[in-house]
Every structure is written in C-alpha cells, then in structure tokens.
Amino acid sequence: MKAIATIIIAAFAAVMIYATSGLSVPGDPESPAAGNVSEFYIENSMEDMHTPNIVTSVLADYRGFDTLGETLVIFTASLACVLILTRRVDRD
Amino acid sequence: MIERYDSIIVDITCRIMVPFIQLFGMYVIFHGHYSPGGGFQGGVLLASSMILHRLSLGYKESYLKLPPARASVLGTGGMFLFILTALTPIFFGGVFLDYGFLPIPGLEPAELRYYGILIAEIWIGIAVFGCLVVIFDRLTERRLD
Numbered sequence: 253m254k255a256i257a258t259i260i261i262a263a264f265a266a267v268m269i270y271a272t273s274g275l276s277v278p279g280d281p282e283s284p285a286a287g288n289v290s291e292f293y294i295e296n297s298m299e300d301m302h303t304p305n306i307v308t309s310v311l312a313d314y315r316g317f318d319t320l321g322e323t324l325v326i327f328t329a330s331l332a333c334v335l336i337l338t339r340r341v342d343r344d
Numbered sequence: 345m346i347e348r349y350d351s352i353i354v355d356i357t358c359r360i361m362v363p364f365i366q367l368f369g370m371y372v373i374f375h376g377h378y379s380p381g382g383g384f385q386g387g388v389l390l391a392s393s394m395i396l397h398r399l400s401l402g403y404k405e406s407y408l409k410l411p412p413a414r415a416s417v418l419g420t421g422g423m424f425l426f427i428l429t430a431l432t433p434i435f436f437g438g439v440f441l442d443y444g445f446l447p448i449p450g451l452e453p454a455e456l457r458y459y460g461i462l463i464a465e466i467w468i469g470i471a472v473f474g475c476l477v478v479i480f481d482r483l484t485e486r487r488l489d
Binding site (some may be wrong): 276338 | 350352376380382383419420423427430440442443454455457458460461462466475478479482485
C-alpha cells in the first residue's frame with residue numbers, strides 16, 4: 253500500500269514539474285496573465301472606487317470572491333483546530 | 345497552558361507594547377486604501393498582540409482581557425458579517441460584492457464602493473483576529489491528565 257502511494261505521489265510530482273516548463277516568465281509583458289485584465293485594473297481602479305492602492309481595489313472589489321475564499325480558509329483552519337484539538341471528556 | 349513569565353522586565357515591556365501593536369493593527373486595517381495592508385494583515389497584527397499578551401502575562405490575566413469564548417465569537421461573527429455585507433447589494437438589485445448598487449443618497453457608486461471595501465476590510469480583520477486567537481488557544485489548552 254505504501255509503495256503504491258509513493259508511486260502515485262511520484263507520478264503526480266513528475267506531472268507538476270513537467271507542467272512548470274509551460275509557465276510564462278515572471279514579469280513578461282507578453283504573458284497571458286499580464287495582457288487581459290491588468291491594464292483594465294490599472295486604468296479604471298481610481299474611477300471605479302477612488303482607491304489609490306490598486307492592490308486593495310483588486311483584492312476587495314474586482315476579485316472579492318477570492319478574498320471571501322481566503323477568509324473562509326482561515327475560518328475553516330480555526331474550525332478544524334477546535335474540532336481536532338479540543339479536549340473532550342471520554343464517556344465510557 | 346501558559347503560566348505567567350516571572351520577570352518584571354518582560355511584564356512591563358509587554359504591557360507597554362500590546363496597545364501599540366493593536367493601534368498599529370487598526371492603522372493597517374483602516375489605512376489599507378492608501379498604503380500596503382488591509383484586513384488580513386491588520387487582523388494578524390491584532391491577533392499577534394493578544395498572543396504576546398497570553399505568552400507574557402499568562403492565561404489567568406490574559407483570559408480576563410479576551411476570553412477564548414469571546415475570541416471564537418469574534419471570529420465567526422466577523423466571518424458572518426463579512427458575508428452579510430457582501431450579500432447586501434443583491435437585495436437592491438446588484439451583484440454579489442458590488443457595493444455600488446446600494447441606495448444611499450448623496451454618494452456616487454465609486455464612493456459607495458470605497459466605503460463598502462472599508463467595511464468589508466474591518467469585518468475581515470475581526471474574523472482573522474478571532475480565528476487566529478482561537479487557534480492559539482486550542483493549541484495551548486490545558487491538559488487535564
């Protein structure tokens with residue numbers, strides 16, 4: 253069982269490492285991540301919400317769902333801590 | 345469970361430091377529109393101030409300042425109010441998380457979004473603060489055996 257798990261993990265790691273060869277260079281203006289919405293955010297952030305900090309306007313408004321998910325992740329982590337680590341009285 | 349650290353220097357230093365860390369945390373939350381920062385970072389700073397309080401002054405005194413039950417109420421309440429704030433524009437014909445649809449007279453949509461982001465960041469900060477203090481309290485809980 254342990255050998256099978258090791259093989260699966262190794263195969264998954266190999267796929268992931270192979271996939272990194274397709275990533276774009278950081279800071280490349282021609283990359284897909286920099287081309288579509290970044291300019292829109294930079295140009296319209298000030299008019300849309302009067303916020304000089306573009307990072308805040310992206311995090312809290314343009315991509316508010318992402319922030320909601322992040323907060324839920326922290327909330328879930330604390331919930332898991334409470335459920336796992338709370339000392340319960342054994343009833344037996 | 346953490347006992348009080350028996351040193352007058354640690355005691356006085358932490359007593360003086362804690363309010364200033366909390367002040368800086370609130371500054372980071374409220375100044376997130378103009379400088380790096382926001383709800384997450386400010387909430388972590390607030391939580392770190394309480395953790396310093398717990399570590400230096402011990403649970404007997406620190407639980408008086410912020411009981412573990414109240415920390416969990418802050419965490420869940422902040423999360424709930426953030427989701428409620430995000431849901432509010434839906435009731436006025438808008439979309440999720442777009443505060444520009446709120447019918448408050450005298451404010452244009454851009455200003456509504458400005459204040460909506462601020463309110464959402466405050467709830468995020470409170471939620472992160474409560475959740476991290478809850479995690480710390482669970483990890484340092486007293487073992488009864």
